[in-house]
Amino acid sequence: MKKKDYLLLFFLVLLMGAGIISYADSCSRKAAGRSLSLSDSRDEIDIPVLMYHSFCKDSSGENEYTISADRFEGDLKWLRDKGYTTIFPSQLISYVNEGAMLPSKPVILTFDDGFANNMLYAFPLLQKYNMKAVIALIGSESDKSSSDIYRNREHGNLNWGEVAILSQSGLIEFASHTYDLHSISQERKGADRKSGESSDQYRNILTEDLLKNQDLIEKATGSFPTAFAWPYGSYPADRIADPILRDLGFLVTFTSYQHTSGITRGEPDSLFGLGRYLRTPSFDIEKII
Numbered sequence: 001m002k003k004k005d006y007l008l009l010f011f012l013v014l015l016m017g018a019g020i021i022s023y024a025d026s027c028s029r030k031a032a033g034r035s036l037s038l039s040d041s042r043d044e045i046d047i048p049v050l051m052y053h054s055f056c057k058d059s060s061g062e063n064e065y066t067i068s069a070d071r072f073e074g075d076l077k078w079l080r081d082k083g084y085t086t087i088f089p090s091q092l093i094s095y096v097n098e099g100a101m102l103p104s105k106p107v108i109l110t111f112d113d114g115f116a117n118n119m120l121y122a123f124p125l126l127q128k129y130n131m132k133a134v135i136a137l138i139g140s141e142s143d144k145s146s147s148d149i150y151r152n153r154e155h156g157n158l159n160w161g162e163v164a165i166l167s168q169s170g171l172i173e174f175a176s177h178t179y180d181l182h183s184i185s186q187e188r189k190g191a192d193r194k195s196g197e198s199s200d201q202y203r204n205i206l207t208e209d210l211l212k213n214q215d216l217i218e219k220a221t222g223s224f225p226t227a228f229a230w231p232y233g234s235y236p237a238d239r240i241a242d243p244i245l246r247d248l249g250f251l252v253t254f255t256s257y258q259h260t261s262g263i264t265r266g267e268p269d270s271l272f273g274l275g276r277y278l279r280t281p282s283f284d285i286e287k288i289i
């Protein structure tokens with residue numbers, strides 16, 4: 001052992017003696033990996049969820065559902081400066097079911113529909129600020145994009161290869177936004193129940209569609225999606241779909257009702273029907289949160 005190694009050992013023994021670090025502590029931290037052994041002492045938290053859809057290069061392309069890259073960067077800076085930390089839905093689930101730790105001011109960023117412009121404009125900014133988001137994917141649209149060599153990345157949807165790349169970044173989690181129920185007809189709005197449809201018929205239609213989307217997302221990302229975003233925020237008022245979604249393995253669902261939701265530890269039901277704020281060019285983030 002060299003002289004400097006003896007000195008290092010001496011300081012370590014000194015620190016352990018003073019109780020500043022302990023062997024047991026360092027072991028439990030190693031075992032915990034992501035500090036999962038630590039539990040959150042809060043029984044309830046409020047979680048603001050922001051809802052985005054499309055992103056564009058500059059303000060000339062903005063509309064109610066499209067935000068420029070600059071405006072999105074402004075949101076990320078504002079959240080950072082105000083001490084917010086972006087989290088994944090899976091972290092909310094761990095908080096409720098396992099008491100896992102959450103940051104003091106958590107926020108969730110959701111991108112609906114799975115547009116390729118999410119990767120083009122928003123993802124580089126998430127990387128720049130090391131922030132997380134969840135993309136709610138319409139599987140049938142990603143299927144079409146995957147076989148469309150002329151797809152426009154400004155307006156088309158993510159293909160499955162891009163979904164895999166984003167998932168591997170560690171900054172994006174994928175949720176389901178239905179495989180092919182993202183449309184409005186006279187009879188049905190999104191994944192809502194059709195009038196006159198029996199509960200068995202509705203269960204079968206929802207199950208077939210959502211299972212297909214979960215399978216495709218799992219194949220692309222390696223993770224089974226447990227979060228669901230209701231298309232158009234429209235879901236059965238009697239919440240008949242909640243048990244169907246639970247049976248499919250969904251643990252958190254998002255609506256489009258604009259409010260902050262309270263999440264209660266030990267109450268998995270509190271993760272169903274979370275409100276979200278639609279970020280439009282005219283809706284200031286400071287007023288939302």
Ligand SMILES: [Zn+2]
Nearest residue numbers: 112113231232
């Ligand atoms: Zn949508």
